[in-house]
Amino acid sequence: MTVLDLSRWQFGITTVYHFIFIPLTIGLSLTVACLQTWWLIKKDPVYLRLTKFFGKIFLINFAVGVVTGIVQEFQFGMNWSAYSEFVGNVFGAPLAMEALLAFFMESTFIGLWIFGWNRLSPRLHLAMIWLAAIGTSMSAFFILAANSWMQHPVGYRVVPGTHRVELTSIFALLTNSTALAAWPHVFFASFMVTGAVLIAVSGWHLARKSQVDVFRRAMRIGLAVTLAAGIATAVTGDIQARLMDSQQPMKMAAAEALYNTSDAASFSLFTIGSLNGSTEVWSIRVPYLLSLIATLNPHGTVQGINNVERAYDAKYGAGSYEPIIPVTYWSFRLMVGFGSLAALLAAIGLWLTRRRRIPTSRWFYRIALWALPLPYLASTMGWIFTEMGRQPWTVFGLLTTAQSVSAGVTASSVIISLTTFTLLYAGLAAIAGWLIVRHVKDGAPEEPDGTGPGAGAEEPIPVFSY
Amino acid sequence: MNLATFWFILIAILWSGYFVLEGFDFGVGILLPFLGRDDTERRVMINAIGPVWDGNEVWLLTAGGATFAAFPQWYATMFSGFYLPLLIILVGLIVRGVCFEFRSKVESPRWRANWDRATFAGSALPALLWGVAFANIVRGVPLNAAHVDTGNLLGLLNWYGLLGGLVTLSLFTLHGAIFLGLKTTGELRTRARRAAIGVALAAVPLAAVFLAVTQFSHGKPVTDVTAALAAVALIGAAAAALRGREGWAFLGTAVTLVLAVATLFGDLWPNVMPSSTAAAYSLTVTNASSAHYTLVVMSWVALIFTPIVLGYQSWTYWVFRKRLTGSSIGPAGHAPTTGLEPEHVGGRP
Numbered sequence: 001m002t003v004l005d006l007s008r009w010q011f012g013i014t015t016v017y018h019f020i021f022i023p024l025t026i027g028l029s030l031t032v033a034c035l036q037t038w039w040l041i042k043k044d045p046v047y048l049r050l051t052k053f054f055g056k057i058f059l060i061n062f063a064v065g066v067v068t069g070i071v072q073e074f075q076f077g078m079n080w081s082a083y084s085e086f087v088g089n090v091f092g093a094p095l096a097m098e099a100l101l102a103f104f105m106e107s108t109f110i111g112l113w114i115f116g117w118n119r120l121s122p123r124l125h126l127a128m129i130w131l132a133a134i135g136t137s138m139s140a141f142f143i144l145a146a147n148s149w150m151q152h153p154v155g156y157r158v159v160p161g162t163h164r165v166e167l168t169s170i171f172a173l174l175t176n177s178t179a180l181a182a183w184p185h186v187f188f189a190s191f192m193v194t195g196a197v198l199i200a201v202s203g204w205h206l207a208r209k210s211q212v213d214v215f216r217r218a219m220r221i222g223l224a225v226t227l228a229a230g231i232a233t234a235v236t237g238d239i240q241a242r243l244m245d246s247q248q249p250m251k252m253a254a255a256e257a258l259y260n261t262s263d264a265a266s267f268s269l270f271t272i273g274s275l276n277g278s279t280e281v282w283s284i285r286v287p288y289l290l291s292l293i294a295t296l297n298p299h300g301t302v303q304g305i306n307n308v309e310r311a312y313d314a315k316y317g318a319g320s321y322e323p324i325i326p327v328t329y330w331s332f333r334l335m336v337g338f339g340s341l342a343a344l345l346a347a348i349g350l351w352l353t354r355r356r357r358i359p360t361s362r363w364f365y366r367i368a369l370w371a372l373p374l375p376y377l378a379s380t381m382g383w384i385f386t387e388m389g390r391q392p393w394t395v396f397g398l399l400t401t402a403q404s405v406s407a408g409v410t411a412s413s414v415i416i417s418l419t420t421f422t423l424l425y426a427g428l429a430a431i432a433g434w435l436i437v438r439h440v441k442d443g444a445p446e447e448p449d450g451t452g453p454g455a456g457a458e459e460p461i462p463v464f465s466y
Numbered sequence: 467m468n469l470a471t472f473w474f475i476l477i478a479i480l481w482s483g484y485f486v487l488e489g490f491d492f493g494v495g496i497l498l499p500f501l502g503r504d505d506t507e508r509r510v511m512i513n514a515i516g517p518v519w520d521g522n523e524v525w526l527l528t529a530g531g532a533t534f535a536a537f538p539q540w541y542a543t544m545f546s547g548f549y550l551p552l553l554i555i556l557v558g559l560i561v562r563g564v565c566f567e568f569r570s571k572v573e574s575p576r577w578r579a580n581w582d583r584a585t586f587a588g589s590a591l592p593a594l595l596w597g598v599a600f601a602n603i604v605r606g607v608p609l610n611a612a613h614v615d616t617g618n619l620l621g622l623l624n625w626y627g628l629l630g631g632l633v634t635l636s637l638f639t640l641h642g643a644i645f646l647g648l649k650t651t652g653e654l655r656t657r658a659r660r661a662a663i664g665v666a667l668a669a670v671p672l673a674a675v676f677l678a679v680t681q682f683s684h685g686k687p688v689t690d691v692t693a694a695l696a697a698v699a700l701i702g703a704a705a706a707a708l709r710g711r712e713g714w715a716f717l718g719t720a721v722t723l724v725l726a727v728a729t730l731f732g733d734l735w736p737n738v739m740p741s742s743t744a745a746a747y748s749l750t751v752t753n754a755s756s757a758h759y760t761l762v763v764m765s766w767v768a769l770i771f772t773p774i775v776l777g778y779q780s781w782t783y784w785v786f787r788k789r790l791t792g793s794s795i796g797p798a799g800h801a802p803t804t805g806l807e808p809e810h811v812g813g814r815p
Contacts, residue, residue: 060567066520067563071556073530077545078552081614084545088538089756096531097767099524104775108521108782115517115786159757164538166757406546408614417553424557428564435571465795466512466566 004405006414007079010421012387014071016380017425021065023379026140026187027194028058029106029133031225036126045447046214052463053444054218057197057436059464062110064432071421073099079414083394083404090156090167091146094174098142105135117463140190141183148179150395151386152247158398165398181243185236189382191229192342192375198222199349201440203368206358211443216358219368223349226375230343237336238293245294245302248396250312250321251389253305254328256290260304265290269333316397323391331385338378345371469765470755473536474738476768478731480532482724484525485596485634486641489723491519493642495562495589496635499582501646501661505575506792507654508582512566513795514649517786519566521779523559535764539613539754540738547607547615548599551622555592562588570798593638594631598622601630601676604684604730606748609741613749626679633676636669637700637726641719644703647712651789659710666704673700677726680733689732696725 001009032055039047073095076084084092109132116125149156155172156165167173202219205211245252257273257280258265267289273280288298295302305322312321345367352359359365390396394404494515502508515522534541545552561584569581605626608617643665646658677693685693703718734740738754741747755761788794 060571063564063567067560070523070527070559070563073527074545074552074556077530077534077541078549079546081542081546084534084542085538088534088541089760092531092535092538092541092756093760093764096528096535096764099528099531100767100771100775103524103527104521104779107524108518108775108779111517111520112782112785115513119785167760167763170763406542406549407612408616409546409549413549413553416550420553420557424560428560431568432564435568439571463796465798466509466516466570 001411003409003411003414004402006411006418007405007409008401010079010414010418011075012384013418014068014075014421014425015387016383017429018065018068018072019379019383020376020429021061021068022140023186023190023193023375024061024197025058025065026136026190027192027225027229028054028061028197029129029136031191031194031198031221032058033126033129033133036129040122040126046217048447049214049444050218053214054198055464056439057201059110059114060432060435060439064428066107067428068425078417079406079409080394080404081406081408083399086164086399086404087150087395088164090149090153090165090173093167093170094142094146094149098139098146102135102139102142106132106139107135109135114464137187140186141179144182144186145174145176145179148176148182149173150393151390152176152178152243153395153398165395177243178240178247181236181240185233185240185382186379188229188232188236189339189375189379191225192233192339193379195222195224195226195229195346196342196372196375199226199346199368200372203365204440205443207362207365207368212358214444216353216356220350220353223346223353226346227343227350230339230346233339234343241293242296248390249303250305250308251323251328251386252294253303253308254323254325254389255332255385256302257325257329258290258302258304259306261301261307262304263291263301264288264299265294265302267293271329319392321392323389328385328389331381331388335378335381335385338374338381342371342374342378345374469758469761470536470751471735472765473532473755473761474731474735474751477529477532477536478727480525480529481731482727484522484529485638485723485727486720487522487525488519489593489638489719490642490645491515491522492589492593492638493640494646495565495585495642496593496639497642497646497658497661498589499586501643501654501657502582503653505578506795508578509570509795509798510650510654510790510792511646512569512585514646514790516566518779518782520563521782523563526559532764532768536756536761537738537749537751537754538756540749543609543613543615543739543749543754544603547609547617548602548622550619551595551599555595558588558591558595560588561585562592573798590635594635597631597634598627600634600730601627601680603739604680604733606740606742608743609739609747609749610743611747613739613741613747613754616743629672629676629679633669633672633726636665636672637719637723640665640669640703640707641716641723644707644712644715644719647707648716649789651791655789659707659712662707662715663704666707670700670704673697673722673726677729680729684733686732689729692725692732693729696722696729699725 032051035047035054036051039051109128112120113125113128113132116128120128154176155167155169157168159166198218199222202215202222205215206219241252256265256267257271264287266285266287268283268285271280271283290302291300292298294300305325309321313319349364349368352364392400392402394401494511498508498511502511530541533544565581565585565588569578572578599622602622602624605624607615608621610616640662643658643662647655647662650658674697677697681690681693699718699721703715703722706715706718736751737748738751739749
């Protein structure tokens, strides 16, 4: 394998892994903030127990998200130095803003939230988790603005005579239509992940009739959040599809493996075909659906891969501008499929738990647990689709992935880092997963007086500490 | 002063902030297995940096992000050129970053002892390697005409680079020992004070030799002054530590770190990464910087938000200003409850 291949695998592995933890960080921080707010308003100790219980899951998950994020900030320079030189003027700005505006906020206020129980006034302490949660969502916005610029470059100019781009409008970059659609999509998808965690954890306890009063509520919250977020994710994804059709027609065509331009394009749910996706043997198709997704019109024209390829050959010079079609085709379907299934199951769950009902069927709890991976897989597939669908470009229309890789880094160095990160990350996942499962099994302990241990003591005793 | 110079100074400030703040976190991590005699003492040490370490580390991410935005060529050359040392630093920071959270969740002494070792390694390696990296930047690395570093890891492990590494390692350890003296009570505090004096015996001569060699080969009149002041501040810190004046000692090591960074950056200027191959291949403040518009945008962002960040981070230190004792840290993160027993079920009978 070349330095390019190795670097791509490393970026893929570290980024997909990083994003296993990010959706829960985004969704659970806000969920915990809501639970704690609700506790302060209602003074119902159940919400305090939920706050602390899910707060601990949040913190274990947050720790892994933070440390894997450090690698993200560094590896553009380490492995993609040619990319960094080319885009730094533009791409560096949202990254630096993310660090200054969002990272400081989340990490500082998380520390205050963890150690500030009983030390800060209840309201001020509540503000800490809200500020940390807002920080995580802001961080997501800046990183999506940076990524959206790679999908759909705006607010820049290519400097004549040099190999780099320059920022011309930070406002255009931050209000890129691609970013304004991607951020809510990722935000709501994060809540699908969060909802699934609430459902799985609560289901585990309810199946054992443990702490029913606490986890019945968490189950309802989880189901409602998953369904609502599922609908919102679908709506925002639909908006993204039309932007993609106009901004990245190759990606849209690759999502369906549509080789020839069509005026009433159908959407296949499943296809058996040749390995490169160019020949179809058998498929299940929904007529007009692709045209409808891409253009809002059942007879709208969707460009085919071959047609876009010819146009790109003329525009960018002869070459291959196709992504790996089976990867885009299947990642797109699996994203939609896993996400829809999660939302559908949540709708059924809401019905089964209506009016304080607690299902007795063992299947309910099995599915509650087994459905946990669905939103995780959906969001992973979403990222694989959007990043692989942009290939062969890193910055669409401006810089290819092959041109982006570091010049001075040897294959042996990348083999060492790829192996190190993969093993280290696997170890972290195993330990974090084990710790979370262990904590989940312990449940949410009762609060003796509803104000937490240490209340009334001479010196404030922290609720959480290391 | 043009904007590129302003950003050069700002990046120096970000690195100073990073070394002053995460410097004592590293020091506490390095001292953890040695100063903490039992689990409670080690927990006191960890909780002394608990509320702040994560925010301190963001100074590094901001320095990285600011370099990317303001000097893309510098970011590209430095991070790809120092590939393997950065990998080791990243592994250290990753391991250290999960240590505190993971350690507290299980009560087993073996589990905790293993995480303590990991904390030590994850703190000591970056503490050493940051010094190696900065010494080599000042010394110059073999950049070719395309500003690509053609050297390797062994090339960085020259005597000057290693001396720089020992300086940061010993300074951070000293800074951490003094911080622990400020934040703890009783025997742990006494031990931290003794450790500070011991480490100072190594840190003062190492830093003095390093600064003297640096100024001899790369110095300028201005940085001769900052280097001399850094040495004075360090000796002052050691003297204050000896007399038990922890606050002054901490101020002394903090000033030493700031002035040391100022000296190194001052020696670099107007280069950001001098080439040891040919002076014409060096990266400079001018040829590595971003275009004017990006610098203007980022300057406004920095001018507005840096004071806000400083404000809330200072407030954090104010909130957690008290000394910690074994009883004030409460039980560790893992509450030993068994949620399955019937008496724990629900809030109602």
